Amino acid sequence: MGTVKASLNFNATTDAEALYKAMKGLGTDEAAILQLLVARSNVQRQQIKAAYKTLFGKDLVDDLKSELTGKFETLIVSLMTPPLAYDVALLRNAIKGAGTNEKVLVEVLASRTPQQVKDIVTAYRQEYDAVLEEDIAGDTSGHFKRLLVILLQANRQKGIQQENIEVDAQALFKAGEQKFGTDEQSFVTILGNRSAEHLRKVFDAYMKLAGFEMEESIKRETSGSLKDLLLAVVKCARSVPAYFAETVYYAMKGAGTDDDTLIRVMVSRSEVDMLDIRTEFRRMFACSMFSMIKGDTGGDYRKTLLLLCGGDDA
Numbered sequence: 001m002g003t004v005k006a007s008l009n010f011n012a013t014t015d016a017e018a019l020y021k022a023m024k025g026l027g028t029d030e031a032a033i034l035q036l037l038v039a040r041s042n043v044q045r046q047q048i049k050a051a052y053k054t055l056f057g058k059d060l061v062d063d064l065k066s067e068l069t070g071k072f073e074t075l076i077v078s079l080m081t082p083p084l085a086y087d088v089a090l091l092r093n094a095i096k097g098a099g100t101n102e103k104v105l106v107e108v109l110a111s112r113t114p115q116q117v118k119d120i121v122t123a124y125r126q127e128y129d130a131v132l133e134e135d136i137a138g139d140t141s142g143h144f145k146r147l148l149v150i151l152l153q154a155n156r157q158k159g160i161q162q163e164n165i166e167v168d169a170q171a172l173f174k175a176g177e178q179k180f181g182t183d184e185q186s187f188v189t190i191l192g193n194r195s196a197e198h199l200r201k202v203f204d205a206y207m208k209l210a211g212f213e214m215e216e217s218i219k220r221e222t223s224g225s226l227k228d229l230l231l232a233v234v235k236c237a238r239s240v241p242a243y244f245a246e247t248v249y250y251a252m253k254g255a256g257t258d259d260d261t262l263i264r265v266m267v268s269r270s271e272v273d274m275l276d277i278r279t280e281f282r283r284m285f286a287c288s289m290f291s292m293i294k295g296d297t298g299g300d301y302r303k304t305l306l307l308l309c310g311g312d313d314a
């Protein structure tokens, strides 16, 4: 369900030469670079990188960095990064240094599959000789931290526990709407430990019981980063593509564009579920994703994003 696919008549050597030519001498042929890279899968881009090294004795990504600037550079370098290394670097950058980018922690840890989270944890240890859980726990606190740590275990129960649907819905109702104050721990335990399919049943039971959608109660009963994380977990349990459609929409809505978020989603979903994201986007909002990107961005950056989007939806 991606928009970016492997090229059929692929020759890494030919591509490496084309990129070298696009960067050689004065000036850079940005159009040639973006058109070539978007028409290759990430695996093929790694083969081009290796061929480039063999042919010219230089690192392709270093050369791209020295020829390109700004958001366009960030986008192209992101496309050149293998998906797992990309996620690991996103999380590392979110916690390293002063301050924490909670938005990135929420997005990555709420949306990736259990296997992806396990791979991220392993790759993080190899790359930085550090334990991701400890690093994230050192940078966060309270129930936000507790839920992140549960998500890092990637140990959700499997399937639907029929006998627990009503029990879980009751527990959530008692912990929030029925209580003076909120028992956040119950939210964290249930939303962090149950499978997506089980949670969807719980949300239906909750709606019947409370008369509110789960999201409404979370917005009323919690706040700050915990609220954002609980909402992301609920939305991803309902539909990961719908979650990303909303993320892209709010990255562009209003004055200014959150380019970091836009780049993250467009790159990381381009070979996964971009077509589904587009469909959800069109269903939820008054315009297509394509037309919103077209109106909100510019230049080679826009051209690349539109190619990743892969088409308009009437």
Ligand SMILES: *[C@@H]1O[C@H](CO)[C@@H](O)[C@H](O)[C@H]1NC(C)=O
Pocket: 011, 012, 013, 014
């Ligand atoms: C790729 O193209 C080069 C010439 O640019 C050619 O020498 C080589 O045989 C090609 N490789 C494949 C696998 O077709």
Ligand SMILES: *[C@@H]1O[C@H](CO)[C@@H](O)[C@H](O)[C@H]1NC(C)=O
Pocket: 150, 185, 188, 189, 190, 192, 193
């Ligand atoms: C679920 O989450 C809690 C933390 O809130 C944890 O203590 C518990 O062991 C987890 N597992 C299950 C199956 O509930």
